[in-house]
Amino acid sequence: MALPLKTAHASQTEDFESDPKIVKFVVVKKREEQAKEEVLSFEEAMLPHLDAAHNLARWLLRNEQDAQDVVQEAFLRAFKSFGGFHGSNGRAWLLTIVRNTSYTLLKKSHAVDLTTNFDEEIHATGYESVNPATALEHCEDAQLIREAMDALPAEFREILVLRHQEGLSYKEIAEIAQIPPGTVMSRLARARAKLKEYLAGRIAKEK
Amino acid sequence: MNCEEATKLMDGYLDGELDPITSQALEQHLRECGRCDQAYKTQGSLIRAIGNATPYFKAPAELRERIQSSLRKETTGQPVRNGVRGAQVLSYKRQPEPRSILSEAPWNWLGLAAALFFAAIIIFNVVPRLQRPGADQFLETQLIASHVRSLMANHLTDVASSDQHTVKPWLDAKLDFAPPVVDLSSEGFPLVGGRLDYLDNRPVAALIYQRRKHFINFFVWPAGADAARSTKAMTREGYQLLHWKDSDFNYWAVSDVNEKELQEFKQLFEQQILPH
Numbered sequence: 001m002a003l004p005l006k007t008a009h010a011s012q013t014e015d016f017e018s019d020p021k022i023v024k025f026v027v028v029k030k031r032e033e034q035a036k037e038e039v040l041s042f043e044e045a046m047l048p049h050l051d052a053a054h055n056l057a058r059w060l061l062r063n064e065q066d067a068q069d070v071v072q073e074a075f076l077r078a079f080k081s082f083g084g085f086h087g088s089n090g091r092a093w094l095l096t097i098v099r100n101t102s103y104t105l106l107k108k109s110h111a112v113d114l115t116t117n118f119d120e121e122i123h124a125t126g127y128e129s130v131n132p133a134t135a136l137e138h139c140e141d142a143q144l145i146r147e148a149m150d151a152l153p154a155e156f157r158e159i160l161v162l163r164h165q166e167g168l169s170y171k172e173i174a175e176i177a178q179i180p181p182g183t184v185m186s187r188l189a190r191a192r193a194k195l196k197e198y199l200a201g202r203i204a205k206e207k
Numbered sequence: 208m209n210c211e212e213a214t215k216l217m218d219g220y221l222d223g224e225l226d227p228i229t230s231q232a233l234e235q236h237l238r239e240c241g242r243c244d245q246a247y248k249t250q251g252s253l254i255r256a257i258g259n260a261t262p263y264f265k266a267p268a269e270l271r272e273r274i275q276s277s278l279r280k281e282t283t284g285q286p287v288r289n290g291v292r293g294a295q296v297l298s299y300k301r302q303p304e305p306r307s308i309l310s311e312a313p314w315n316w317l318g319l320a321a322a323l324f325f326a327a328i329i330i331f332n333v334v335p336r337l338q339r340p341g342a343d344q345f346l347e348t349q350l351i352a353s354h355v356r357s358l359m360a361n362h363l364t365d366v367a368s369s370d371q372h373t374v375k376p377w378l379d380a381k382l383d384f385a386p387p388v389v390d391l392s393s394e395g396f397p398l399v400g401g402r403l404d405y406l407d408n409r410p411v412a413a414l415i416y417q418r419r420k421h422f423i424n425f426f427v428w429p430a431g432a433d434a435a436r437s438t439k440a441m442t443r444e445g446y447q448l449l450h451w452k453d454s455d456f457n458y459w460a461v462s463d464v465n466e467k468e469l470q471e472f473k474q475l476f477e478q479q480i481l482p483h
Contacts, residue, residue: 039278047274072277189217
């Protein structure tokens with residue numbers, strides 16, 4: 001009597017369909033594969049923009065370690081909301097997240113230079129007060145440009161990076177920096193004027 | 208164009224972001240004004256110099272690897288936050304390698320399975336009971352959605368006219384029924400126009416009335432055979448809905464005006480259609 005019972009039991013455990021462990025294993029495996037595909041399609045879309053993301057974060061935070069942490073955080077955030085991204089401009093989308101993540105950190109570390117009250121007066125007189133030729137002599141100096149950029153407020157650094165290094169259109173810049181499209185041109189002009197002013201100041205000091 | 212305007216537009220011109228007409232006007236000014244032309248050339252070289260001389264910080268290979276491994280950790284459901292920096296900007300590095308799901312004790316699977324099982328019970332049994340909308344509620348939701356959409360998508364009217372003798376024939380031609388259209392402008396509810404909509408599985412007429420700055424979407428479609436006079440008013444998601452029936456039609460008025468005004472609208476409307 002005992003023998004047939006035992007075989008019945010044995011055949012039951014070998015039946016893959018009815019073994020809950022194996023069924024669960026298959027479910028877990030399937031989910032893993034799905035997740036892997038998600039990661040791959042995300043990476044394919046976003047990793048090409050890694051340099052742009054890093055460059056923007058680096059200029060905004062002025063610190064390599066912070067920039068790397070922010071980029072990593074931004075990629076994770078992007079990954080989590082990747083399902084909701086249906087646009088065609090992956091770079092602008094990613095850079096928006098990088099920018100917001102950078103600002104979160106800047107605000108947390110109480111950076112005071114997020115915006116500037118730098119007014120139109122300076123802009124209006126900027127063209128006359130700075131001798132453009134002398135400013136330009138030093139423009140090719142990467143070290144000096146870098147110092148000048150670092151001295152600017154974040155909103156100027158970001159707009160210069162987006163325009164000059166990423167070559168983005170005003171529309172894309174407006175989207176990323178979350179400002180009205182009509183503001184981009186004037187803010188760029190102010191950023192450039194401020195940069196020029198800084199360069200001229202440095203030259204005056206050297207003399 | 209004067210020098211001040213030219214200075215303002217110069218950056219946009221150099222960035223290739225001006226429209227052709229403004230560009231031409233600026234070019235014209237630069238030909239005429241040596242001073243601005245000089246400023247333009249200088250600004251051009253400055254812009255080129257910024258582009259050329261600003262260092263570009265490429266991402267180190269190590270960062271790419273870090274991101275790729277953190278993405279994989281994210282999907283295997285391992286907790287990756289460790290709050291090293293005490294901030295929400297997180298440090299995902301220095302994590303122990305996640306154990307493969309295969310090497311984990313079967314107890315974890317059982318726990319997961321149990322959790323899924325209970326979640327399934329909740330989803331299949333409890334949630335529908337809480338949320339299952341009745342047919343009426345579903346229609347109300349559709350009505351509000353249609354009202355909101357009409358205001359949002361800039362598609363309030365298909366035929367914009369305050370003249371009932373324009374709106375009515377237009378709707379009659381598009382629908383298999385002839386909705387009553389009345390003008391109530393003298394009573395403070397001017398007719399704005401008409402629109403076709405689709406509700407309750409059929410094309411319906413939407414008449415748009417205005418009450419001061421507010422719009423009323425007034426939906427009309429034939430009442431079924433069991434038409435009995437009835438009225439009900441309700442508020443949903445901040446919108447006011449008023450529904451009534453007569454021997455011919457179903458009426459739904461949806462708006463953000465208050466109930467009293469919708470009732471007034473109904474009264475006026477009924478008075479107007481009486482003689483017909």
